[in-house]
Amino acid sequence: MMERQRLRALVERHCRSEYRLPISAAMEVAIRPAVEILRAAQTEGKKLVLDAGCGTGASTAVLAERDSTAFVVGVDRSAVRLRRAPTLPPNALLVRARLEEFWLLVHRAGIVFDRTLLLYPNPYPKQWQVGRRWYGHPILPTILATSRTLELRTTEQWYAEDFCYVLEFCQWQCVCVQLSASDTMTPFERKYAARQIPRWQVIATHEARS
Numbered sequence: 001m002m003e004r005q006r007l008r009a010l011v012e013r014h015c016r017s018e019y020r021l022p023i024s025a026a027m028e029v030a031i032r033p034a035v036e037i038l039r040a041a042q043t044e045g046k047k048l049v050l051d052a053g054c055g056t057g058a059s060t061a062v063l064a065e066r067d068s069t070a071f072v073v074g075v076d077r078s079a080v081r082l083r084r085a086p087t088l089p090p091n092a093l094l095v096r097a098r099l100e101e102f103w104l105l106v107h108r109a110g111i112v113f114d115r116t117l118l119l120y121p122n123p124y125p126k127q128w129q130v131g132r133r134w135y136g137h138p139i140l141p142t143i144l145a146t147s148r149t150l151e152l153r154t155t156e157q158w159y160a161e162d163f164c165y166v167l168e169f170c171q172w173q174c175v176c177v178q179l180s181a182s183d184t185m186t187p188f189e190r191k192y193a194a195r196q197i198p199r200w201q202v203i204a205t206h207e208a209r210s
């Protein structure tokens with residue numbers, strides 16, 4: 001089977017089945033307070049933004065500063081990265097957790113993010129790793145169910161193209177552009193831009209959600 005056909009078969013399988021991941025007590029403790037804060041913010045009509053795999057949280061801070069009416073949550077599993085977090089504005093929160101469990105608990109609580117950002121996710125470039133990329137992962141239907149808009153940034157053009165292929169298969173509309181050198185949110189991005197490494201952005205929306 002060709003790679004795209006294999007990818008499509010994988011995504012079809014994920015869309016047909018429920019992702020049953022046991023949630024550990026430690027993850028419940030880490031995620032529950034954030035879910036309660038998000039639920040309250042949603043009830044107040046605030047715009048909710050998720051910075052998924054936020055690293056040090058530099059982008060979380062920038063997103064919250066750019067829109068003080070939104071509530072921004074950054075989630076990352078790395079304590080080492082989160083320890084280097086900048087001072088956050090009051091409308092931002094960082095959570096150390098695995099995103100898979102975070103998305104499942106957020107979904108169960110009926111929370112939908114206005115924007116979900118996937119900034120430079122690990123590309124897992126080997127073919128056998130396709131199921132670890134967010135667009136090939138069994139959590140994908142839950143990511144889609146908890147997002148009104150998805151924004152991907154990556155230095156890998158093939159990742160952006162496969163992301164669009166999968167989302168369009170799931171009936172989302174995608175716009176993929178190459179980012180200009182001035183469009184940066186983090187020191188990491190400024191480094192890419194300075195080295196003239198091309199960066200790609202996909203904005204994906206779903207008619208029924210936007």
Ligand SMILES: C[S@@+](CC[C@H](N)C(=O)[O-])C[C@H]1O[C@@H](n2cnc3c(N)ncnc32)[C@H](O)[C@@H]1O
Nearest residue numbers: 053054055076077078097098099119120122188
């Ligand atoms: C390549 S880094 C990008 C970090 C940041 N978004 C940036 O642009 O600088 C990918 C980040 O995703 C986090 N990550 C990867 N898989 C994760 C998961 N399953 N749950 C939570 N965080 C995850 C890693 O810890 C890492 O910080």
